[in-house]
Amino acid sequence: MTENMITLTIDSETVQVPKGTTVLKAAEKLGIHIPRLCYHPKLSLEGACRICVVQVEGFSSFLTACSHEVWEGMNVQTNSPEIRQARRDIVELLLDNHPMDCQTCDRDGICELQKQAYRLGVRERLFEGKRKRFPIDDASESVVRTPEKCILCGRCIRVCKEVQGVHNLSQHGRGFETVVGPANLGKMDDSACIQCGQCINVCPTAAFLEKDHTERVWQALALPRDVKHIVVQPAPSIRAAIGECFGMPIGTPVTGKLITALRRLGFDAVFDTNFGADLTIIEEANEFLRRMSGDGPLPLLTSCSPGWVSFLEKFYPEMIPFTSTCKSPMSMLSTLSKTHYAEKKGLRPDQVYMVAIMPCVAKKFEAARPEHAMEDGTPYTDAVLTTRELAWMIKSYGIDFQNLPDGEFDRPLGISSGAADIFGATGGVMEAALRTAAVKLTGDELGPLVFEDVRGVTGLKEATVNVAGKEINIAVSNGLTNAKTILEAVKSGGKQYHLIEIMACPGGCVAGGGQPYPPFDMDVLDPQLPKLRAKALYQIDHDKQLRRSHENPAIAHLYAEFLGEPNGEKAHALLHTHYHARMPRGIK
Amino acid sequence: MSANVNTDNWPAIKAASEAALPARVVEFIDGLKGQTHSESQLIAILHMVQAECGWLSQEHMEAVAQLAQIPLAKVTGVATFYHYFRLQPRGKHMINVCLGTACYVKGADKISQRLMDNLGIAFGETTKDGMFSLESTRCLGTCGLAPVVMIDDQVHGPVTPGEVSLILEKYLKKDKAPKA
Numbered sequence: 001m002t003e004n005m006i007t008l009t010i011d012s013e014t015v016q017v018p019k020g021t022t023v024l025k026a027a028e029k030l031g032i033h034i035p036r037l038c039y040h041p042k043l044s045l046e047g048a049c050r051i052c053v054v055q056v057e058g059f060s061s062f063l064t065a066c067s068h069e070v071w072e073g074m075n076v077q078t079n080s081p082e083i084r085q086a087r088r089d090i091v092e093l094l095l096d097n098h099p100m101d102c103q104t105c106d107r108d109g110i111c112e113l114q115k116q117a118y119r120l121g122v123r124e125r126l127f128e129g130k131r132k133r134f135p136i137d138d139a140s141e142s143v144v145r146t147p148e149k150c151i152l153c154g155r156c157i158r159v160c161k162e163v164q165g166v167h168n169l170s171q172h173g174r175g176f177e178t179v180v181g182p183a184n185l186g187k188m189d190d191s192a193c194i195q196c197g198q199c200i201n202v203c204p205t206a207a208f209l210e211k212d213h214t215e216r217v218w219q220a221l222a223l224p225r226d227v228k229h230i231v232v233q234p235a236p237s238i239r240a241a242i243g244e245c246f247g248m249p250i251g252t253p254v255t256g257k258l259i260t261a262l263r264r265l266g267f268d269a270v271f272d273t274n275f276g277a278d279l280t281i282i283e284e285a286n287e288f289l290r291r292m293s294g295d296g297p298l299p300l301l302t303s304c305s306p307g308w309v310s311f312l313e314k315f316y317p318e319m320i321p322f323t324s325t326c327k328s329p330m331s332m333l334s335t336l337s338k339t340h341y342a343e344k345k346g347l348r349p350d351q352v353y354m355v356a357i358m359p360c361v362a363k364k365f366e367a368a369r370p371e372h373a374m375e376d377g378t379p380y381t382d383a384v385l386t387t388r389e390l391a392w393m394i395k396s397y398g399i400d401f402q403n404l405p406d407g408e409f410d411r412p413l414g415i416s417s418g419a420a421d422i423f424g425a426t427g428g429v430m431e432a433a434l435r436t437a438a439v440k441l442t443g444d445e446l447g448p449l450v451f452e453d454v455r456g457v458t459g460l461k462e463a464t465v466n467v468a469g470k471e472i473n474i475a476v477s478n479g480l481t482n483a484k485t486i487l488e489a490v491k492s493g494g495k496q497y498h499l500i501e502i503m504a505c506p507g508g509c510v511a512g513g514g515q516p517y518p519p520f521d522m523d524v525l526d527p528q529l530p531k532l533r534a535k536a537l538y539q540i541d542h543d544k545q546l547r548r549s550h551e552n553p554a555i556a557h558l559y560a561e562f563l564g565e566p567n568g569e570k571a572h573a574l575l576h577t578h579y580h581a582r583m584p585r586g587i588k
Numbered sequence: 589m590s591a592n593v594n595t596d597n598w599p600a601i602k603a604a605s606e607a608a609l610p611a612r613v614v615e616f617i618d619g620l621k622g623q624t625h626s627e628s629q630l631i632a633i634l635h636m637v638q639a640e641c642g643w644l645s646q647e648h649m650e651a652v653a654q655l656a657q658i659p660l661a662k663v664t665g666v667a668t669f670y671h672y673f674r675l676q677p678r679g680k681h682m683i684n685v686c687l688g689t690a691c692y693v694k695g696a697d698k699i700s701q702r703l704m705d706n707l708g709i710a711f712g713e714t715t716k717d718g719m720f721s722l723e724s725t726r727c728l729g730t731c732g733l734a735p736v737v738m739i740d741d742q743v744h745g746p747v748t749p750g751e752v753s754l755i756l757e758k759y760l761k762k763d764k765a766p767k768a
C-alpha cells in the first residue's frame with residue numbers, strides 16, 4: 001500500500017496521494033482549487049491553456065498541474081506572486097484575442113473565461129493586438145459556432161470524439177490562424193455533426209451555442225389570439241433542472257412553478273410532453289410485442305433521442321430497419337395538437353403554434369425535419385426552446401420563479417403517468433416500456449414497476465428480465481461511444497438482444513445539450529448532475545397515482561375517440577416516421 | 589440479427605471512394621488493414637495522394653477518410669496544419685518568393701505585393717487560368733542576388749518591383765510560343 005503512495009508538499013502542507021495522481025488532483029485533496037480552462041476530469045488531457053501552472057522546487061520554469069504526476073518529496077507552490085502573475089498574463093493574452101463583448105454575450109455571467117479573468121485579478125487590458133476574424137457558422141438547425149470566441153481549449157473536440165464517438169471537430173490551420181471546426185472548416189449542417197450539443201455544454205465560452213428560437217416565440221406570443229393559439233409542452237427533464245437557473249438546488253422538481261411561469265409568459269395551453277411519452281410507450285410496446293412474435297427484426301432500438309437518430313442515419317444506416325418507427329414524444333404531441341386538438345377546438349391546424357421546451361438542441365433539428373411537417377410543409381413543432389432559453393425568457397419577463405404558486409397542466413394532453421416522467425433519465429424509456437410490456441405479456445395488471453437494473457447513470461447497462469416465462473435481453477446506453485459498443489455487439493451477433501434503449505447524451509436527457517450549465521464549482525459531465533436530476537424524476541414517478549403508460553385514461557380515451565388501434569392505420573400515419581441514410585457518412 | 593430491408597450505403601461509398609483515388613493509394617490503405625495504429629499512417633497516405641495527384645482535393649480527403657476509416661475532420665485538420673500539403677491544384681509554374689532576412693531587407697515584401705497584385709492571388713493560391721502558383725520560402729542560399737524570386741527551378745535576382753510583370757510575361761510568352 002505505502003509503496004504506491006506518494007508524499008509531497010503543496011503550499012507547505014503535506015499530502016499523501018496514490019502514485020500516478022496529478023498535481024491538480026493532489027491539490028484538490030487539500031482543498032486547493034488550481035484554476036483550469038482546458039482541463040476536464042472526464043476528458044483526455046490537453047495541456048493547452050497553461051492556466052494551471054504551478055511552481056515546483058528545483059525547476060526554473062513553471063509546470064502544468066493538470067498534466068504532471070506527483071513524485072516523492074515534490075514541493076509545489078500554487079499561489080506565489082510569480083505564479084499569480086503568470087496566470088494573469090495568460091488570461092490577459094487570451095482576452096487580447098477575444099471579442100470582449102460580455103454585456104451582449106449569451107454566456108455573460110456563466111462564462112468560465114470571464115470568471116477566471118475576474119478570479120485571477122485581471123482588472124484592465126494591458127495588451128492590444130491583432131484579433132482573429134472568423135465568420136459565424138449558423139447554418140445548422142441546432143448548433144451555432146462562433147470561432148472568434150474560441151480560446152482553443154479543445155474541450156469540444158474531445159467531448160465530440162471521446163464521449164460521443166462522432167469526431168466531427170478538429171483544429172484546422174496553425175498558429176494564430178488556428179480554428180476549431182468540422183471537416184474542411186465547412187458548415188456544421190453539412191458535417192458529421194449529430195446536433196447533440198455536448199460541445200455547447202463543455203465550451204467554457206460562447207464559441208458554441210444553441211440556435212436561438214426565443215425571438216420567434218416572443219413574436220408568436222405577441223400575435224392576436226384569433227390569429228394564433230399558442231401551445232407549449234415541456235419535456236420531463238425540464239421540471240428536474242430549470243430550478244437550477246433560479247438558484248434552487250440541483251434535483252429540485254419544479255413542475256408546478258414551471259407551468260405557472262409558462263402561463264404568465266402568455267401561452268394559451270400548457271400541455272405535457274409526458275402525454276406524448278405515454279403515447280410513445282403504447283405504440284413502442286406494441287411494436288416490440290409484434291416483433292417479439294416474429295413480425296419484424298430484433299432487437300428493437302428506441303428512437304426518442306434525436307441525437308441518436310442522427311447518429312443512426314450518419315454512422316449506422318444499416319441499423320435503420322431495427323429502429324422503432326415511433327415518433328418521439330415531442331413530435332407525437334405536436335402532431336396531436338395540430339390534428340385532434342385543433343379539430344376539437346374548432347381551429348385550423350395552422351392556427352395552432354406549438355412551442356416545445358426541450359433539454360436538447362437536436363430537437364430543433366428534429367422539429368425541422370420534413371418528416372415532421374404537415375402536408376403544406378409547416379412543421380408540427382414551430383419552435384424548440386432549450387431549458388436555458390426558457391430560463392432566460394422567464395428572467396427577461398421579470399417572473400419571480402422561486403416564489404410562483406403551483407399550476408396544473410391543461411387536460412387532456414397534460415395528463416400523464418409516472419412512466420412518462422422517467423423518460424428523461426437514462427434507462428427510463430426502457431423501464432416505462434417494460435412496465436407496459438410486462439402487463440401486456442402476463443395479463444397481470446400488477447406486474448413489476450421498478451426495474452433497478454436499468455437505473456443509474458452508468459454508460460452501458462445490460463440485464464435479462466423474465467416476463468411471463470420469456471427471457472428478454474435488454475441493454476441501455478447513454479453517450480454515443482457506448483451506443484457504438486452495443487451496436488457492434490449486435491452486429492457481431494454474439495448475444496441476442498430484444499430491446500435496446502439508446503440516448504445520445506451521457507446521463508440521458510437530464511444532461512442533454514440544452515440543459516442549464518452546472519454551477520461553477522461543478523464540471524459538466526459530472527455524473528452527480530444527471531444522477532440528482534434523475535432522482536427528482538424518479539421521485540415524481542414514485543408519487544404519482546398512475547405509474548404505467550397504458551393506465552393513463554386520457555390515452556385510452558384518445559385511441560377510442562380518434563386514433564383507433566395502437567399501431568393501427570391512423571396511428572401509423574400520425575405517430576410513426578421513417579429514417580434514411582444521411583451524408584456525410586461518419587467514421588465509426 | 590436479420591432485417592429484410594437493406595439500408596446500408598457502405599458498398600456505394602466504398603466504391604466511390606476507391607474510384608476517387610489512384611490505385612496505388614487504395615492498395616496502400618488496404619495494406620494497412622489490421623495493423624496496429626494504422627491511423628498514424630495518415631500523413632503517409634496524404635503524401636502519396638499529393639505525389640500522385642499534385643494536390644489534395646476535398647474529394648481526395650473524403651475518400652481517404654472513408655477508406656482508412658479516419659474521421660474526415662482529422663484528415664482535413666492535418667492537411668491544413670502542414671504547409672507542405674497543397675489544398676489547391678498546382679499551377680503550371682511555381683513562383684517562390686524568398687522572404688529570408690537578406691531578401692526581406694532588400695524589399696521582398698514589395699516584390700510579394702507586386703506579384704499578388706499582378707496575379708490577383710495570395711500566397712498558397714493558384715491563378716484562375718492555372719498558370720501560376722504563389723508560395724513563399726525562407727532563404728534559397730543566393731543572398732548575393734537578393735531579393736530573389738524562384739520560378740520553377742530558375743532563380744531571378746536581384747528583382748525590382750518594376751521587373752515583376754516583365755518576368756511573368758516571359759513565362760506566358762514562352763508557353764504560347766509554338767513548340768520547336
